[in-house]
Amino acid sequence: LNPGDAVLIPDPGYPTYTSVTQLLECDAIYYPLREDGAPDWEFLEKQDLKKVKLFWVNYPHMPTGYRGSKSLFKDLIDFSRHNDLVLVHDNPYSHILTPEPLSILAIDGAKEVSLELNSLSKTFNIPGWRVGMVCGNQEWLQAILRVKSNMDSGMFLGIQKGAIAALQLGKSWFDELNRQYENRRKLVWQLAELLQLEVEKERSGLFVxxxxxxxxxxxxxxxxxxxxxxxxxxxxxxxxxxGQDYVRISICMPEYKILEAIKRIKA
Known part of the structure; x- marks a missing residue:
């Protein structure tokens, strides 16, 4: 990206997409989401995309929890190819309350137009370690490395070994993790009901x-x-x-804290 370029950002969406866009002196174009969580294609087709270089997407989506799908990913890839965009899929919630973890890079043609980001922070409960990854075609990864290697270099060996151990965990880790999140989410749904909030339950990720x-x-x-x-x-x-008429509630709290919140609201 160069100053004056434009970036497509979902609304609602992760605020850092906007922050990094402003840092690079680029223009943000916010696109709405449909009721099924897909981008509003009609809105996008009406936009002048000549200055747009990068297209942010995020499924499971934060903050709404919309889930991705193979058909949606194909549509995103086709749109990006047609408009000569770099499609960046931010995928840190891929294993959190998802019936089937998905990667956009598993779709035919994705590597020609897409990069995918993921993180150990959510899936393995190590947010302070700052361990993540970017995947995609070799040419784009080399370009990223040229910048990153001049900004920071290396990581404490103990963190690297811990991350390796985390990546070797089996299915039982994910099952137990999601069992706890499911129990917490049910309690948060109770809290939401007390607050008269309208929530959709077929969602993924760490928030209601x-x-x-x-x-x-x-x-x-x-x-x-x-x-x-x-x-x-x-x-x-x-x-x-x-997001003006919405609130986001985290399920990162232990159950006793959610129960305490419910008790306070009832009081």
């Missing part, structure tokens, strides 16, 4: 995305919970304009 009732202001609800109940949930507006 809830729509507030029309008569309630999302920011006011967040402040009320914080100052009156000492409970923090995230206002949806930080993820984009489309």
């Amino acid at each position: 995305w809830g729509k507030v009732p029309p008569e309630i202001n999302a920011e006011e609800l967040v402040d009320q919970l914080l100052y009156e109940k000492h409970i923090f949930i995230t206002p949806g507006k930080i993820f984009g304009k489309a």
Whole structure:
């Protein structure tokens, strides 16, 4: 990317997509999502994409939890090829409450137009270690390495060995991890019901995305919970304009803390 180029960013979406775009002095074009979680293709077809170089996508999607699919990935690849875009799939929630973990690089033609990011932070509960990966065709990876190798070099050997051990864990690790997340999510659904939030349950990832009732202001609800109940949930507006009437609740808390939050709300 060079100053003046443009980037397609989902709305709602991970705020860092916008931050890095601004850091590079590029223009952000925010695209809405349909009810099935796919990009609004009609909106995108109407845009002038001549300056667009990069297309951010993220499935399972944060914050909504929309799941990807092979057919959606094919559509993303076709659109990117047709418009000469670099498609970047951010995939850190690939194993979190997903019936079938998916990689866009498993789709025919993906390596011609796509890069995929993943991380050990979510899947193996080691966010502070900052261990992740980028996958794609060799030419693009070499370009990334030329930049990254001049910014930082090497990683503490103990962290590297820990990451290797994590990657050798079997199916039982994922099953137990998701069992705990499923139990927590059920409790968060109870909490959401107390707050009169509208949630979709066929979702993946580490968060519950809830729509507030029309008569309630999302920011006011967040402040009320914080100052009156000492409970923090995230206002949806930080993820984009489309999140204005939503809040995000994490399932990263142990069950006893979620139960305590439920108790406080009922009090």
